[in-house]
Amino acid sequence: MTDVAFDAHDGIGAGGTADVRRRMRDELRQWAILAVGSLAIAGVFAFMLAVSRLPGIERVLPWPTGFFAKGLVIHVVFSLVVWFLTTFALLASIATLNATEEGPRLASLGATGAHLVALAFPFLLAPAFFNDSVASLNNYVPVIVHRSYYLGLLLFGLGIALPAVRLLANVGARRLQDFGHLALAMSAGAVIYIIALTCIALALSLSWGSEPGRTFHEHLFWGGGHVLQFLYALLMLTGWFVLLRSSLGETSFDADVFRLAIVLLAAFTLPAVFFYKVFEPFSPLQTEAFRRLQFVVALPSLIIAVGGLSGVLAARRRGPLPWHDPGFLALVLSPIVFGAGGIMGLMITGSDTRTPAHYHGTIAGVNLALMGLFLVHCLPALGRSVPPSRTVRAQILLFGFGQLVACLGLFWAGGYGAPRKMPAGAAHLVDGAVIGMYLHGVGALFAVIGGVLFVSTVARALLRQQPAAPGINSAAGSLTQIKGRRGGR
Known part of the structure; x- marks a missing residue:
């Protein structure tokens, strides 16, 4: 497994005092713990949801009113929104540290952001257990209607914004070609995140006073x-790029192609803010405009996927592929599962389980890329590497193939009319739908096992006692071998 860097500088925290390096190391570890902790919380709530549906369990455990819907909100938010965005904050912090020679400007924003996110967790979780709270199973960021939950969302959104703003402040007005690979990708991500927050703020101002x-x-x-x-x-695309060059070498993918895809991805989000001016707010036309906007994600994804496939085929002609490398397994499975989910999305014709089949596939594709990044790069960057053992490979395979089978099962059941967002037993299903749901259940079981193994592996690495602190430079080798400027092809 080849170590890989994102940037042209000499590793994380190469400049600055020993105290600065120590605080950098501590901040990155905080973000990593928050990220894997969100998955652990999501897993606990998934188990609680399953238990809450057991016949007669309400006579043993007094569940809060409407717990199934509220627990589902917590599971979705922590397994998707919190996990993805805390991982973004971690990578943005790594990019900031790589982009500076003497320590970053506004250095304290990163740690402050991590503390705000940690503070947000209890405010988000507590309303699930309140009898006076109500779940709203809306798209993208489902909500529990309670002041505590709203405060948690505010703290979380601000906490993620701080390292994003810090990154943009440190890269400043550099020319595009002077950005390192990770700095460019995460700077584009910071712009996208700020645009997303702006859209939410505009929507809030336009709907202020409405019934929640x-x-x-x-x-x-x-x-x-x-x-x-x-x-x-x-x-996900950053994960593909890094994992490809890590497992197959720097020449396996042209860095300029990656940079083009990232710039396109950020540019495509720019019209979103103007949709609130061009279209009547919340009208069918505006709703459809946002829905169609997401389809342009396919272009940068295809650019990376086609280039990546070419790199893999070229490597196969030179010799055997590194199937022993967990990063390579994640690299192979991620576009397969993501592509399957995307194809399913094109075949949706109604409101049934084909819709969750689509988004579970695409989300699983992102998850696989981030799992590979965590195992192969984020943990080594913290000096907490995990050897590429059979167990590590197994968790990637179990999660990837399990999610693929689960999505196929949901899609099969939806083709026979299985309704979405309904617990088992709440609707009568024809035999074809029953077969699909059983297939989904088997796949989901294997995916859960893989996910639990991943969380356990990363948590043990992050929480284990370290020897006398060597400073972040001890892990610099994992982040210094691919040059981030245009010369580093």
Whole structure:
């Protein structure tokens, strides 16, 4: 497994005092713990949801009113929004540190952001157990209608924004060709995130005073939620690029092609803010404009996918592929699962389980890329590498193939009319739909096992006792071998 860097500088925290390097290391570890902690919380709530549906369980455990819907909100938000955005904050912080010689300007914003996100967790979680709270199962950022939850969202959104703003302040007005690979990708991600927040703020101002129900929250997060899909795609494409060059070498993918795809992805989000001016707010035309905007994600994704496939085929002609490398396994499975989810999205014709089949596939594709990045790059950057053992490879395979089978099962069941957002037993299903749901259940079981193994592996690495702190430079080798400027092809 070849170590890889994103930037042209001498590793994380190469400049600055020992105290600066220590604080940098501590901040990155905080972001990593928050990211993997969000997955652990999502897993706990998934288990609680399953238990809450057992017949007669309400006589043993007094569940809060409407817990299934509220627990589903927590599971979705932490397994998707919180996990993706805290990982973005981690990568943005790494990019900031790589982009500076003597330590970053506005250095304290990163740690402050991590503290705000940590503070947001209890405010987001607590309303799930309140009897006076109500779930809103709207798209993109589902909500529990309670002041505590709204405060948690505010703290979380601000916490993620701080490292994004810090990155933009440190890269400043550099020429595009002077950006390192990670700095360019995460700077584009910071712009996308700010555009998403702007869309949410505009929607809030336009709907202020409305009853906080499903329609209100759908309007609030529809535009910004669509823009966030671009950020999630950017994280996935960055993962593909890094994992490809890590496992197959620097010549396996042209860095300029990656840079083009990233710039396109950010540019495509720019019209989103103007949709609130061009179209009547929350009208069918505006709703459709945001829906169609997301389809342009396909172009940069195809650019990276085609280039990546060419790199893999070229490497195969030179010799055997590194199937022992967990990063390479994640690289192969991520576009397969993401592509399957995308194809399913083109075949949706109604409101049934084909819709969750589509978005579970695309989300799983992003997850696989981030799992590979965490195992192969983020942990080594913190001096907490995980050896590429059989267990590590197994968790990638279990999660990837499990998610693929689960999505195929949902799509099969939806073709026979299985309704979405309904627990098992709540609707009568024809035999074809039953087969699909059983297939989904088997695939989901394997995916859960893979996810639990991944969380356990990363958590143990992050929480284990370290020897006397060597400073962040101890991991610099994992981040210094691919040059980030145009010369580093």
